[in-house]
Amino acid sequence: MTPVFQPGDAVRVLKGSPPGHIRTPFYVRGCEGIVERFVGKYQNPEEMAFGRFDAPIVPLYRIRFKQQDVWPDYRGNPQDTIEVEIYEFWLEPTNL
Amino acid sequence: MKRSHTHENFTMDSVPSTYYQFLEISVRELLIEKGLLSAEEIRKTVKEMDSRGPERGAQVVARAWVDLNYKQLLLQNASYAVKELGIDIGPLQLMVVENTPKVHNLIVCTLCSCYPRSLLGLPPDWYKSREYRSRAVREPRAVLREFGTNLPAEMEVRVHDSTADLRYLVLPLRPEGTQHLTEDELAALVKRDSMIGITTVEFY
Numbered sequence: 001m002t003p004v005f006q007p008g009d010a011v012r013v014l015k016g017s018p019p020g021h022i023r024t025p026f027y028v029r030g031c032e033g034i035v036e037r038f039v040g041k042y043q044n045p046e047e048m049a050f051g052r053f054d055a056p057i058v059p060l061y062r063i064r065f066k067q068q069d070v071w072p073d074y075r076g077n078p079q080d081t082i083e084v085e086i087y088e089f090w091l092e093p094t095n096l
Numbered sequence: 097m098k099r100s101h102t103h104e105n106f107t108m109d110s111v112p113s114t115y116y117q118f119l120e121i122s123v124r125e126l127l128i129e130k131g132l133l134s135a136e137e138i139r140k141t142v143k144e145m146d147s148r149g150p151e152r153g154a155q156v157v158a159r160a161w162v163d164l165n166y167k168q169l170l171l172q173n174a175s176y177a178v179k180e181l182g183i184d185i186g187p188l189q190l191m192v193v194e195n196t197p198k199v200h201n202l203i204v205c206t207l208c209s210c211y212p213r214s215l216l217g218l219p220p221d222w223y224k225s226r227e228y229r230s231r232a233v234r235e236p237r238a239v240l241r242e243f244g245t246n247l248p249a250e251m252e253v254r255v256h257d258s259t260a261d262l263r264y265l266v267l268p269l270r271p272e273g274t275q276h277l278t279e280d281e282l283a284a285l286v287k288r289d290s291m292i293g294i295t296t297v298e299f300y
Contacts, residue, residue: 024259075235077249077252083257
């Protein structure tokens, strides 16, 4: 599975709330950020958690968000950022 | 009155009370019973985990401070760079983030308490607390202040939430006035909290 996104790409985290062992924190769901870097391919932990050890291998990225975009009432430097590891299937390009 | 039981690893004079304590004991005993692990192996691993401190992390930081090429390697491929120093971190996927005069990095794991144990030892209790895990992402500057770390307003604070397969280590800023120190002396300045990013490295 070739990574779809490149560093610098603008992406949005999907908004879903599926049950289970989800690695995408609630606070960034629906938020827009920038791909900081691609960090490798890993077996999907959301499947592995249920004993599916043949889980597909999925690309993982570090996504950089502006704190103001995550917390509208964020107090601090407007340049402050937060970086979160997000699997590709949780991301969509923002130009869609 | 001393209670007798068969759990060798259970050294305190108390009984398990929570669901997870019972679960841990049940899984551990099953693994031993099935011959997948021995009680001795478990004891040795626990002992080794308990004895580990932040010295290895400090060693990595000091090397990066004195050797620019090493620093570049560390920032590009931390797992490889750490192994170059003869430090065994197993399958750990490490990422090192660099503090600069413009950016200060802070590490948290909001989902659980992921931590680079092979480099820093066991995490402090506050790192695992619900309060730190929720507030470090929500109001990092307030949390930093509570740890005595007052950063200039114009400096960017960058929080890293360790949510998936990587573990993080902060490369702190080398304090001024330390040009004459040896690598070992520099390593002695580097404390655990500065490699989590909740403090900076000080030199008086």
